């Protein structure tokens with residue numbers, strides 16, 4: 473439990489006092505997590521509702537009712553209204569008594585949607601992974617050379633026409649041709665490229681570069697284990713359900729099922745070819761990685777913005793709208809040309825500012841929480857003192873009855889009875905004292921909500937050399953407009 477029961481209690485009692493409400497009972501489930509509704513205190517609450525003893529339920533926030541937000545929704549939207557119970561979540565501003573069609577249930581809806589999305593995305597992920605492990609193809613577009621089996625969409629079958637090309641590429645490599653030469657040869661023979669196969673209907677639109685084989689395509693084909701019958705999946709994944717950025721996984725995370733489908737290339741040939749593949753030696757392969765690669769979008773047309781390679785004469789690289797570049801003649805968009813390094817500086821500075829604002833807001837919030845914490849600590853201290861006095865008193869009484877017994881003022885029988893009673897009381901008070909003492913030691917951890925974001929931000933702000941991965945966690949996308957306006961969409965709530 474992130475927050476001590478005593479803190480919640482004092483907050484709720486304060487609320488009750490301010491609103492002139494009458495307390496029927498306090499239901500506590502200490503030590504039980506909010507993840508399910510099977511909790512003794514909660515069950516007692518339901519019983520009292522059903523017996524008509526209560527007409528109102530107050531919790532600190534909705535997560536106190538239950539961390540399963542879908543179940544929580546049922547309680548708020550069905551169970552409570554059916555039993556004429558008004559429900560209030562103090563810090564979430566939820567009050568079912570207010571106009572129910574248009575009240576402050578919005579924050580709840582947001583949490584619910586959020587949790588729901590997380591839940592769904594988790595379920596989809598795990599079921600996809602299970603399928604991958606079973607050797608089922610779960611991707612969209614099949615690798616060049618394969619089609620989906622018409623009888624089983626999770627199974628791959630060879631596309632004979634494409635397989636001939638794949639085999640030829642492997643042979644050309646064994647013959648000692650470079651990627652570039654292979655690509656040039658295939659292009660000159662007007663062999664259809666993967667892109668031409670995939671977007672057949674689109675190609676009439678853009679014929680010029682369409683039939684061109686590129687070195688990278690050749691390399692991708694020559695290194696793809698799918699061609700020896702091994703199913704390799706889970707190569708890329710989303711950062712999380714909130715951050716829709718796709719990142720390349722470590723090879724350790726790949727899910728591989730060997731000999732899963734019919735091979736196009738013999739294993740021996742494949743491994744022979746791997747030995748000949750240069751390890752990122754070619755100048756073309758060693759492309760500079762920019763901090764904002766993949767994050768830039770055209771604010772005017774919505775397509776991606778690329779970063780060109782450095783020009784020899786001034787060692788500069790520039791941004792350019794892909795849509796513009798592709799349809800230059802049709803003038804479907806404009807250049808969106810900026811000196812990339814300058815742009816990067818502006819964007820990073822602006823991001824730093826946004827992050828600082830967020831951190832400051834977060835700090836103010838935590839200071840308030842800290843104050844609340846201090847206040848309830850004072851109450852706890854008073855209660856601890858009282859308990860301490862009680863314990864002393866019981867010990868005194870125990871001493872007294874010993875003396876009484878020694879002086880024969882009470883019988884052995886009476887002594888035993890009183891002693892048991894006092895010792896019982898003592899152990900109850902002692903336990904209360906210990907529990908409360910533990911609670912006081914507990915510190916508030918309300919921060920956990922945005923802890924991760926704050927962690928990312930702090931890392932980002934303290935970093936000497938900026939790290940792309942970290943920026944991806946903070947930035948969803950950056951929109952560049954032709955009029956030089958920039959819109960940074962971050963993954964957290966802007967202040």
Ligand SMILES: [Zn+2]
Pocket residue numbers: 770771772773774775793794795796805806808
């Ligand atoms: Zn554009």
